[in-house]
Amino acid sequence: MTQQRERSNVFGEAADQYEAFRPGYPEALVADVLADAGPGPALEVGAGTGKATVAFAAHGIDLLCLEPDARMAAVLARRVAGFPGVSVVGDRFETWPPDRGYGLLYSAQAWHWIDPARRTDLAAAALAPGGLLALFWNASLLGDHALQAALVEVDERYWPGGERTAHAYRIDEYPTGTETFEQEWGELALHGDARFGDLRSRHYRWTLRYSAADYASFLATTSLYRTLEPADRSQALTAVTEVVDAAGGEIEFTVDTSLATARRG
Ligand SMILES: C[S@@+](CC[C@H](N)C(=O)[O-])C[C@H]1O[C@@H](n2cnc3c(N)ncnc32)[C@H](O)[C@@H]1O
Numbered sequence: 001m002t003q004q005r006e007r008s009n010v011f012g013e014a015a016d017q018y019e020a021f022r023p024g025y026p027e028a029l030v031a032d033v034l035a036d037a038g039p040g041p042a043l044e045v046g047a048g049t050g051k052a053t054v055a056f057a058a059h060g061i062d063l064l065c066l067e068p069d070a071r072m073a074a075v076l077a078r079r080v081a082g083f084p085g086v087s088v089v090g091d092r093f094e095t096w097p098p099d100r101g102y103g104l105l106y107s108a109q110a111w112h113w114i115d116p117a118r119r120t121d122l123a124a125a126a127l128a129p130g131g132l133l134a135l136f137w138n139a140s141l142l143g144d145h146a147l148q149a150a151l152v153e154v155d156e157r158y159w160p161g162g163e164r165t166a167h168a169y170r171i172d173e174y175p176t177g178t179e180t181f182e183q184e185w186g187e188l189a190l191h192g193d194a195r196f197g198d199l200r201s202r203h204y205r206w207t208l209r210y211s212a213a214d215y216a217s218f219l220a221t222t223s224l225y226r227t228l229e230p231a232d233r234s235q236a237l238t239a240v241t242e243v244v245d246a247a248g249g250e251i252e253f254t255v256d257t258s259l260a261t262a263r264r265g
Contacts, residue, residue: 025257039128104134105132142251146247200260210244216240
């Protein structure tokens with residue numbers, strides 16, 4: 001976890017690239033979360049460049065965004081400038097003093113960067129009674145097994161310990177959504193926490209395609225690639241580009257956006 005939290009600082013090194021090549025989140029998820037939210041303002045933890053923020057802000061909500069990396073926050077501030085209800089604060093969630101009772105706390109692709117020993121307590125303190133905690137992540141799943149095997153072969157040269165990069169998941173190996181909340185979201189430690197109830201898991205599937213060059217640009221924004229030495233990163237990205245080019249020049253993912261929600265009692 002310490003190493004993981006160090007990795008949480010790397011996104012800002014490529015903030016504009018992050019904004020250009022990272023995928024967003026399904027509008028259906030945004031609508032579902034807002035429909036379930038309690039009354040009052042919303043809080044976003046780890047807003048990054050605003051890949052989720054803008055979709056929520058477009059609904060005209062009162063939204064406070066926490067983003068501790070100044071380079072990510074600068075892109076975010078530009079993107080939300082047209083939304084008068086949105087403000088950006090440069091604190092980590094762990095050091096931010098809650099100022100109001102929030103009807104919604106959401107976090108996109110960022111909850112795993114928050115101290116796991118403290119994040120549930122912090123969420124409980126920030127949410128008003130009846131407020132909704134909504135945590136979501138994108139997982140990119142490959143249906144082309146030959147392409148996936150060739151890309152994993154590249155990974156093995158750089159991460160012999162078996163770290164799983166963005167193309168490591170085959171669609172047929174991914175959980176089907178039939179697990180219980182506790183099985184699927186055990187790491188969140190919300191199950192059995194008396195402060196939270198109405199635990200719910202939802203999945204949204206959609207298609208995402210990249211050209212070989214754009215896929216390399218996307219990979220360069222991921223924490224595993226960012227923490228490679230620059231020469232290794234460049235070599236690895238060239239190797240990935242060659243593999244995708246040899247497979248027709250395009251890579252298609254089914255994205256599974258998984259959403260966990262819990263209501264503050
Ligand atoms: C993978 S990015 C996700 C950004 C954005 N939510 C998105 O969906 O693209 C993770 C973000 O969490 C931020 N972050 C890392 N540690 C944090 C912490 N302790 N408190 C709040 N944000 C944090 C990082 O600076 C980074 O912008």
